Amino acid sequence: xxxSSVLSLSANGRLAxxxxxxxxxxxxxxxxxxxxxYWETHRPFRASDDPSKPKFYCLDMFPYPSGSGLHVGHLxxxxxxxxxxxYKRMCGFNxxxxxxxxxFGLPAEQYAVxxxxxxxxxxxxxIATFKRQMKRAGLSYDWERELSTTDQDxxxxxxxxxxxxxxxxLAYVAEVPVNWCPALSTVLANxxxxxxxxxxxxxxxxxxxxxxxxxxxxxxAERLLEDLSLVEWPTSTLEMQKNWIGRSIGAEVDFALxxxxxxxxxxxxxxxxxxxxxxxxLAPEHPLVEVVTTPSHRAQVMEYRDAAARKSDLQRxxxxxxxxxxxxxxxxxxxxxxxxxxxxxxxxxxxxxGTGAIMAVPAHDARDWAFAMQYRLPIREVIxxxxxxxAAFVDTDRGRVINSTTPDGSCSLDGLLPGDAIPKMTTWxxxxxxxxxxxxxxxxxxxxxxxxxxxxxxxxxxxDGEPRPLPEEQLPLPLPxxxxxxxxxxxxxxxxxxxEWLNATDPATGKPARRETNTMxxxxxxxxxxxxxxxxxxxRLMVDPVxxxxxxxxxxxxxxxxxxVLHLLYSRFWHKVLFDAGVVSTPExxxxxxxxxxxxxxDNQKMSKSRGNVVNPDDMIDQFGADAVRLxxxxxxxxxxxxxxxxxxxxxxxxxxxxVWRLMIGExxxxxxxxxxxxxxxxxxxxxxYTIKKVTDDIDALRFNTAISQMMVFTNEMTKLxxxxxxxxxxxxxxxxxxxxxLSEELWERLGHAPSAGQQPWxxxxxxxVVSDRWTIPIQVNGKLRGKLEVDAGTSRDQLExxxxxxxxxxxxxxxxxxxxxVEKKLINFxx
RNA sequence: GCGGGAGUGGUGGAAUCGGCAGACACCCAGGACUUAAAAUCCUGUGUCAUACCAAUGGCGUGCGGGUUCAAGUCCCGCCUCCCGCACCA
Numbered sequence: 001x002x003x004s005s006v007l008s009l010s011a012n013g014r015l016a017x018x019x020x021x022x023x024x025x026x027x028x029x030x031x032x033x034x035x036x037x038y039w040e041t042h043r044p045f046r047a048s049d050d051p052s053k054p055k056f057y058c059l060d061m062f063p064y065p066s067g068s069g070l071h072v073g074h075l076x077x078x079x080x081x082x083x084x085x086x087y088k089r090m091c092g093f094n095x096x097x098x099x100x101x102x103x104f105g106l107p108a109e110q111y112a113v114x115x116x117x118x119x120x121x122x123x124x125x126x127i128a129t130f131k132r133q134m135k136r137a138g139l140s141y142d143w144e145r146e147l148s149t150t151d152q153d154x155x156x157x158x159x160x161x162x163x164x165x166x167x168x169x170l171a172y173v174a175e176v177p178v179n180w181c182p183a184l185s186t187v188l189a190n191x192x193x194x195x196x197x198x199x200x201x202x203x204x205x206x207x208x209x210x211x212x213x214x215x216x217x218x219x220x221a222e223r224l225l226e227d228l229s230l231v232e233w234p235t236s237t238l239e240m241q242k243n244w245i246g247r248s249i250g251a252e253v254d255f256a257l258x259x260x261x262x263x264x265x266x267x268x269x270x271x272x273x274x275x276x277x278x279x280x281x282l283a284p285e286h287p288l289v290e291v292v293t294t295p296s297h298r299a300q301v302m303e304y305r306d307a308a309a310r311k312s313d314l315q316r317x318x319x320x321x322x323x324x325x326x327x328x329x330x331x332x333x334x335x336x337x338x339x340x341x342x343x344x345x346x347x348x349x350x351x352x353x354g355t356g357a358i359m360a361v362p363a364h365d366a367r368d369w370a371f372a373m374q375y376r377l378p379i380r381e382v383i384x385x386x387x388x389x390x391a392a393f394v395d396t397d398r399g400r401v402i403n404s405t406t407p408d409g410s411c412s413l414d415g416l417l418p419g420d421a422i423p424k425m426t427t428w429x430x431x432x433x434x435x436x437x438x439x440x441x442x443x444x445x446x447x448x449x450x451x452x453x454x455x456x457x458x459x460x461x462x463x464d465g466e467p468r469p470l471p472e473e474q475l476p477l478p479l480p481x482x483x484x485x486x487x488x489x490x491x492x493x494x495x496x497x498x499x500e501w502l503n504a505t506d507p508a509t510g511k512p513a514r515r516e517t518n519t520m521x522x523x524x525x526x527x528x529x530x531x532x533x534x535x536x537x538x539x540r541l542m543v544d545p546v547x548x549x550x551x552x553x554x555x556x557x558x559x560x561x562x563x564x565v566l567h568l569l570y571s572r573f574w575h576k577v578l579f580d581a582g583v584v585s586t587p588e589x590x591x592x593x594x595x596x597x598x599x600x601x602x603d604n605q606k607m608s609k610s611r612g613n614v615v616n617p618d619d620m621i622d623q624f625g626a627d628a629v630r631l632x633x634x635x636x637x638x639x640x641x642x643x644x645x646x647x648x649x650x651x652x653x654x655x656x657x658x659x660v661w662r663l664m665i666g667e668x669x670x671x672x673x674x675x676x677x678x679x680x681x682x683x684x685x686x687x688x689x690y691t692i693k694k695v696t697d698d699i700d701a702l703r704f705n706t707a708i709s710q711m712m713v714f715t716n717e718m719t720k721l722x723x724x725x726x727x728x729x730x731x732x733x734x735x736x737x738x739x740x741x742x743l744s745e746e747l748w749e750r751l752g753h754a755p756s757a758g759q760q761p762w763x764x765x766x767x768x769x770v771v772s773d774r775w776t777i778p779i780q781v782n783g784k785l786r787g788k789l790e791v792d793a794g795t796s797r798d799q800l801e802x803x804x805x806x807x808x809x810x811x812x813x814x815x816x817x818x819x820x821x822x823v824e825k826k827l828i829n830f831x832x
Numbered sequence: 833g834c835g836g837g838a839g840u841g842g843u844g845g846a847a848u849c850g851g852c853a854g855a856c857a858c859c860c861a862g863g864a865c866u867u868a869a870a871a872u873c874c875u876g877u878g879u880c881a882u883a884c885c886a887a888u889g890g891c892g893u894g895c896g897g898g899u900u901c902a903a904g905u906c907c908c909g910c911c912u913c914c915c916g917c918a919c920c921a
Binding site: 240635778 | 835838900915917
């Protein structure tokens with residue numbers, strides 16, 4: 001690409017370039033360092049807290065600074081927000097476009113365990129690499145607002161938010177079965193386990209009860225679901241969050257125990273099938289198992305229960321197809337018909353959902369049906385319309401209820417549609433005090449503790465077995481220094497090895513206390529970073545309320561769809577807690593959300609080191625320049641879709657940028673003589689104004705690929721001209737600026753303007769100039785294209801029709817058309 | 833199994849409201865410039881048929897139906913692929 005002969009080192013040692021000798025291709029390296037240095041000095045991307053201007057908060061999901069550096073996939077999303085940010089600045093908005101680091105996390109800690117290098121050192125190095133790469137790509141961040149979740153000044157407020165959660169009873173300690181990974185010596189959240197193995201490393205995971213911090217996200221289930229209507233998010237993400245929250249309406253029903261005092265409470269969404277219940281099932285861990293099990297069944301029941309407790313998630317999935325369970329010997333009484341129903345235990349019933357117990361209706365539930373077939377339990381049809389000997393019939397909008405009348409006749413569902421029978425049955429249960437309408441959620445409370453070193457310490461000490469919060473003034477509680485990053489082995493974090501740090505005093509009574517040794521999960525820091533960007537240096541408050549009200553909500557948030565549920569749900573939860581605490585002013589943090597698609601390797605496979613198809617942005621920028629890489633990232637296809645990288649495609653973009661350069665710059669490196677002050681023709685004006693309109697609309701809709709394509713059309717047309725009016729070129733340079741900022745700045749300067757082009761107002765298009773004075777009307781016969789007609793704009797139908805008829809006379813064969821359809825300016829169609 | 837999304841030339845993709853399918857690129861082929869090459873510029877490029885060319889026509893947006901003067905776009909029924917969830921009662 002670049003011939004070494006044209007490069008020279010200037011006196012100050014910086015790479016400089018003699019552009020006059022660059023005849024074919026401009027020197028992108030020299031030009032990019034020039035403008036990056038300009039931005040570094042003049043800092044035009046600083047966001048001011050100026051309430052007189054309209055604001056635009058444009059946010060990227062901040063990265064975990066991994067050792068492998070920035071990825072072309074990262075760059076896709078970052079380029080998109082950068083284009084929008086630069087465009088919005090030119091449109092007069094005060095734009096907040098910040099970047100930071102989600103820098104706590106397992107990889108740096110595992111590296112420390114292996115090599116003894118402190119995670120803080122690795123992290124700092126990786127951040128430096130990421131930042132250098134981002135600057136090289138010409139991303140217009142306001143670096144004065146940079147933050148890292150690992151900074152004490154930052155995690156001080158993460159700890160502060162935890163205290164708010166604790167004060168509100170939303171953070172509590174529970175002895176819960178957790179996913180314990182022996183190889184990593186830590187517990188994992190459900191979402192960190194893939195196919196029964198740890199997501200990191202692929203190790204086995206078993207279930208083990210442990211004392212854990214848990215956040216009560218379930219208290220916000222309803223609002224998290226409802227407020228999804230307030231945001232402009234992709235349908236798939238909205239659906240995923242809805243499914244994750246998993247709201248379902250049903251009833252809790254009490255079944256009296258047959259041979260003991262007390263009752264068994266179940267949750268069902270199908271109270272209409274109550275008469276079809278033929279047995280009951282408890283989760284193996286259910287407390288009533290002890291009560292209902294008869295002596296003769298005790299041995300088997302205990303054996304089953306112990307086996308279920310030992311099962312790992314992987315084993316449970318392997319066994320998914322075959323259901324298992326044992327009979328307890330106990331019975332419960334069906335409240336609607338007083339039948340004795342045998343009580344089983346089976347691990348297809350989960351202790352963590354509903355009441356941990358179900359009534360089994362094999363005729364109308366697929367799981368119960370499979371279990372009943374396996375253990376030869378009776379199947380009783382109460383909804384007519386299916387073939388319950390072949391499969392469970394589960395529809396609620398089809399079929400009729402049968403065999404469903406109470407013995408005393410006080411309630412009958414017979415003849416109803418299942419959908420109508422559900423409320424009737426629920427009401428009856430409420431009347432007789434045997435049950436009530438209930439809403440259940442799949443969403444579980446959030447397991448918030450990790451047995452790791454590289455995370456935020458909890459601002460908590462333990463006194464006499466009770467957790468005590470540290471007072472706000474004692475924050476931050478710094479992560480203590482150590483050289484030993486190995487897990488303590490007891491299941492506690494490496495912090496448990498630090499005797500001196502562990503000893504504390506109770507802030508309330510002065511009694512000796514022991515510090516909490518867990519640290520927070522990586523999600524904690526990323527839950528609220530968008531708020532700190534608004535006021536990153538505030539030492540008094542997490543965020544100034546005046547600034548918060550000005551900048552929030554985030555107007556555009558771009559990041560990978562892998563965060564569709566967890567990060568985005570956890571953030572929304574914290575945001576709502578902060579909203580209730582009066583810290584933030586909006587119910588939702590992120591107004592519009594877009595996920596960039598995955599960039600595949602050149603071979604159409606997922607990029608991975610093992611496949612050897614990873615594209616390194618540094619190499620690409622070396623070879624083609626930042627502007628070409630940015631433009632190609634956007635030209636590949638729609639932002640949201642998955643698409644393969646093509647180095648050939650980058651070459652194509654390079655050709656386009658070279659053509660733009662040559663439009664204005666001659667072979668001698670000076671402004672081309674073809675650039676003139678001539679007045680553009682109406683046709684040329686039309687092309688320019690159409691291009692302005694297209695590029696503007698496309699940026700607003702994030703259709704960068706078609707915006708670029710229109711700029712190519714414009715450039716191709718301009719190339720043909722021997723006289724290129726400035727009136728056309730100058731607005732075009734501004735249109736190109738958000739995409740290729742280095743080149744545009746340079747051209748703007750060479751056109752004789754003072755920097756910077758990025759501070760110019762966005763070109764406006766004149767609708768009057770877009771309208772053409774000629775129309776091209778396609779002529780169809782029976783819907784098939786048979787000819788075209790060019791006429792003056794404004795030609796009436798009466799004038800046009802005979803001309804069109806003449807044009808396609810051979811297709812009419814002298815016959816009169818049955819019907820003529822004319823759509824103004826669009827087409828004319830003869831039906832024969 | 834359930835939920836969401838997508839299938840258009842050799843390739844990436846365009847067609848935004850039912851109105852000229854294939855914009856813009858990549859690849860490939862031919863030409864100009866050159867001692868030559870690279871670069872650049874120009875031309876061609878869905879497919880089949882007739883044809884020296886010019887041209888003309890048939891077919892064509894995963895498959896099968898339908899609505900309409902007109903369907904990539906709307907409706908019904910399938911197929912395939914991708915993403916997420918998955919014993920949630």
